[in-house]
Amino acid sequence: MIRRRIENELVYLISESPAVALLGPRQVGKTTMAIDIGNTRPSVYLDLESEADRAKLSEPELYLASHSDKLVILDEVHRLPNLFQVLRGLIDRNRRAGRRVGQFLLLGSASIDLLKQSGETLAGRIAYLEMQPVDGLEVSPDNLDTLWLRGGFPDSLLASSDRASMRWRQDFIRSYLERDIPLLGPRIPAETLRRFWTMLAHHQSGLLNAAEFARSLGVDGKTVASYLDLLVDLLLVRRLEPWHANVGKRLVKSPKVYVRDSGIAHALLGLASAEQLLGHPIVGSSWEGFVIETLIAASPDGTVANFYRTAAGAEIDLLLTPPGQKPWAIEIKRSLTPKLEKGFHLACDDLQPQKRIVIYPGREPFPLPNEVTVMPISAAGRLLLDQ
Structure with a gap:
């Protein structure tokens, strides 16, 4: 197991922002890190490449609102680009209810659609973090x-x-x-x-x-x-x-x-x-x-x-x-x-x-x-x- 330097920064951003987008190529370790962080707090993980998990979001507002007290981790979020409009409303509703940070962690393979959608609908509500492959300071x-x-x-x-x-x-x-x-x-x-x-x-x-x-x-x-x-x-x-x-x-x-x-x-x-x-x-x-x-x-x-x-x-x-x-x-x-x-x-x-x-x-x-x-x-x- 290689401890990634970026993990501390990701934990910090989750504590400071309603939503965080962790972007990086496939197989770079985003999911492993997100699940590790999710295990330290109340959370729910959805892999949007899974038919079963996508089915849970057939009524996304109802499902996500029922988990408003948890960190919701959405993996491969570019698979449901229409979700961003729903997330904006939920983030604003949670803010009014007093929960201002740590609502959503979005994982994506840095698709153009992901950047465009989140830029249009989550402006001021999302922080971005890029995860690169292991670098020369993370090994002996x-x-x-x-x-x-x-x-x-x-x-x-x-x-x-x-x-x-x-x-x-x-x-x-x-x-x-x-x-x-x-x-x-x-x-x-x-x-x-x-x-x-x-x-x-x-x-x-x-x-x-x-x-x-x-x-x-x-x-x-x-x-x-x-x-x-x-x-x-x-x-x-x-x-x-x-x-x-x-x-x-x-x-x-x-x-x-x-x-x-x-x-x-x-x-x-x-x-x-x-x-x-x-x-x-x-x-x-x-x-x-x-x-x-x-x-x-x-x-x-x-x-x-x-x-x-x-x-x-x-x-x-x-x-x-x-x-x-x-x-x-x-x-x-x-x-x-x-x-x-x-x-x-x-x-x-x-x-x-x-x-x-x-x-x-x-x-x-x-x-x-x-x-x-x-x-x-x-x-x-x-x-x-x-x-």
């Missing part, structure tokens, strides 16, 4: 390479072998493409979307070139944009936007794209073992994406994540700007003896960041010239958690 340093190879989905990470983990991820990808995405978004041919997802894995950490993807898929640029939007909304792909402040430089304007879970990226590329991964050209980009996901997950609420690149070659892999602070410049190296290129120093001269950090796969922090600190991912994550 000895297990970090296993987490990087297998990814952070619990069933993949805790599988009995690399082979079993790979099989789980292949089945996950197949079921997402053939069953889940058609339920959550527009109808897209599963094979086309799989090719696009695989192209993104090959392109890990690269600048988005929609025209190139469109030519490869035989579709137009707008279609590629819609495919990417869908995978981003489902929290399967990250679109890292470029830094856009006016620094008097010609800045790169295209975003960088990452398959968010490293294990899914490796499964799309057929990399089942550490030996295969370390011998593949994607190894550095995969490590970069893995580190970025961990550091963003550790960042305080309101932190803005970007990268920085100018036409002249100044570049920083990750800029994290916590609320009220100057950006942190973070360079990511898959080497025990990391060497910084001139472009990083030029970029720091442009931005004058608050911290200059190099992440490497070693265990001990050490300083470099020009106020740069080399540190493992765990040390950088703890710095961010303390903000």
Whole structure:
């Protein structure tokens, strides 16, 4: 059992808000966490993919009103989008009766419909929390390479072998493409979307070139944009936007794209073992994406994540700007003896960041010239958690 850092935040939000939406990809552990929390208080759990549980909500207002003294957990809530209008009325009625918080916990696979519906009808009544796969701060340093190879989905990470983990991820990808995405978004041919997802894995950490993807898929640029939007909304792909402040430089304007879970990226590329991964050209980009996901997950609420690149070659892999602070410049190296290129120093001269950090796969922090600190991912994550 892996204790998730996000659990304390979820408990806090339930104590502060009438409704909380816990969003994240399937199989990331949302249901397990919700049931654990439900066991600590009066609660009722409904899985809306179950015919029996959906039948209980044939008259949703009557059923939910009869449980107004409990935390009602609604799993896969996107299956009943018309429910949100009912929830609004019940929340307001409970508020007038003096029960202002801890009424509903909504679990969803981050569908566009879920975000749209809850945004329209529960504005001011709902808090959102995103649950990501297990990250590099939630395992011991000895297990970090296993987490990087297998990814952070619990069933993949805790599988009995690399082979079993790979099989789980292949089945996950197949079921997402053939069953889940058609339920959550527009109808897209599963094979086309799989090719696009695989192209993104090959392109890990690269600048988005929609025209190139469109030519490869035989579709137009707008279609590629819609495919990417869908995978981003489902929290399967990250679109890292470029830094856009006016620094008097010609800045790169295209975003960088990452398959968010490293294990899914490796499964799309057929990399089942550490030996295969370390011998593949994607190894550095995969490590970069893995580190970025961990550091963003550790960042305080309101932190803005970007990268920085100018036409002249100044570049920083990750800029994290916590609320009220100057950006942190973070360079990511898959080497025990990391060497910084001139472009990083030029970029720091442009931005004058608050911290200059190099992440490497070693265990001990050490300083470099020009106020740069080399540190493992765990040390950088703890710095961010303390903000």
